[in-house]
Amino acid sequence: MGRRLLAVATVMTLAACGGDSSPTPTSPEAGTPNTPPPTTPMVTPLRRIVENRGLRVKIGAAAGALFNSTDAASAQYMTVLAREFNVLTPENEMKFSSLRPSRTEYRYARPDSMVTWAASNNMLVRGHVLVWHSQLPNWLTSGSWTTAETRTLMLEHIAAVAGRYKGKLAAWDVVNEAYTDGTPTLRPGFWADRLGRSYIEDAFRAAYAADSATPLYYNDYNIEGLGAKSDSVYNLLRDLKARGVPVHGIGMQMHLIAGQIPTVESLTANFARFAALGLKIQITEMDVRVPTPGTAAMFATQADNYRDVLNVCLQTTACDMFVVWGVTDRASWIPSTFPGQGDALLFDRDFVAKPAYTAINTLLSTR
Ligand code: 9MR
Numbered sequence: 001m002g003r004r005l006l007a008v009a010t011v012m013t014l015a016a017c018g019g020d021s022s023p024t025p026t027s028p029e030a031g032t033p034n035t036p037p038p039t040t041p042m043v044t045p046l047r048r049i050v051e052n053r054g055l056r057v058k059i060g061a062a063a064g065a066l067f068n069s070t071d072a073a074s075a076q077y078m079t080v081l082a083r084e085f086n087v088l089t090p091e092n093e094m095k096f097s098s099l100r101p102s103r104t105e106y107r108y109a110r111p112d113s114m115v116t117w118a119a120s121n122n123m124l125v126r127g128h129v130l131v132w133h134s135q136l137p138n139w140l141t142s143g144s145w146t147t148a149e150t151r152t153l154m155l156e157h158i159a160a161v162a163g164r165y166k167g168k169l170a171a172w173d174v175v176n177e178a179y180t181d182g183t184p185t186l187r188p189g190f191w192a193d194r195l196g197r198s199y200i201e202d203a204f205r206a207a208y209a210a211d212s213a214t215p216l217y218y219n220d221y222n223i224e225g226l227g228a229k230s231d232s233v234y235n236l237l238r239d240l241k242a243r244g245v246p247v248h249g250i251g252m253q254m255h256l257i258a259g260q261i262p263t264v265e266s267l268t269a270n271f272a273r274f275a276a277l278g279l280k281i282q283i284t285e286m287d288v289r290v291p292t293p294g295t296a297a298m299f300a301t302q303a304d305n306y307r308d309v310l311n312v313c314l315q316t317t318a319c320d321m322f323v324v325w326g327v328t329d330r331a332s333w334i335p336s337t338f339p340g341q342g343d344a345l346l347f348d349r350d351f352v353a354k355p356a357y358t359a360i361n362t363l364l365s366t367r
Contacts, residue, residue: 060087060323124170133189162210184232208246219251225262249280275318287344303355
């Protein structure tokens with residue numbers, strides 16, 4: 001698919017540069033401030049390109065277990081996260097099961113620390129996620145709730161969590177993955193089974209009531225190109241918009257397989273039809289998995305795929321954010337979910353920038 005940038009074959013060289021306006025990064029592990037870290041690319045970091053050039057599209061990463069942890073790689077992780085990205089999405093920390101060990105207890109310490117750290121690093125935060133069928137606590141899923149009680153549980157969760165972060169987020173994923181794959185219908189699950197399809201609009205209205213200033217997103221996967229599932233989501237959002245439900249954007253997760261992504265034409269046409277509904281578009285969880293260990297050829301294909309998707313976003317006025325689902329191949333959801341696959345991110349296990357990094361850095365630099 002598409003042209004291949006010459007640059008993608010070259011793994012980034014290993015010296016410091018830091019970019020026009022950013023200080024020369026130093027490695028927290030290197031000990032001596034004048035010793036550049038071994039994996040700092042000799043290019044302007046992604047966020048600095050975006051900021052220096054005033055590009056519309058912000059560039060982000062999901063932050064997960066390595067964020068401020070005791071893991072030996074955490075310091076380097078934090079350095080790369082702050083250096084390269086100006087958006088942070090908590091990978092799991094704002095999910096129902098993470099936040100609420102019981103109906104009355106809320107554990108905000110870790111997501112709060114991410115929001116505070118992001119602000120101090122001049123980064124935006126995407127809130128993820130208010131209503132999803134997955135990562136729900138046992139006290140909730142094993143309870144025998146009436147329909148009315150279930151609805152109250154959903155609404156009180158949204159009011160509390162969206163209220164907590166009111167004014168602090170750049171977006172909320174309000175409803176996540178409401179449609180099945182294959183022949184897309186409403187996905188069965190805790191909320192849908194008890195509340196039916198109306199839970200979707202009720203969730204958006206409740207999020208708006210709690211925080212009317214933050215753009216509210218529907219987020220899903222396998223909806224990036226034209227197809228039966230994106231048709232279903234398109235019809236849902238068209239209906240919600242027509243009835244005045246406060247939904248402002250569509251999150252295209254973009255969990256892709258190298259070499260098997262939708263065509264640029266399909267992505268472009270699909271983005272255009274959602275934009276025509278008056279919706280913003282954000283790429284919310286991009287990764288491009290390869291069979292592991294990845295080969296140079298697969299990483300070149302992966303780089304093409306990253307570049308093509310970013311380019312569609314750059315060319316679609318409504319698309320204003322490009323978020324990757326993790327920082328380093330050292331920490332990704334993929335190997336445990338798809339054994340034998342992984343290496344899907346921009347930095348390898350040692351935080352060395354991969355051809356995919358070079359491809360998007362070059363694209364941003366030449367836009
Ligand atoms: O990356 C997340 C992983 O650590 C969790 O174990 C998993 C639980 O289902 O969720 C992963 O993130 C998902 C995201 O919240 C929604 N879209 C799909 C992502 C990958 O599964």
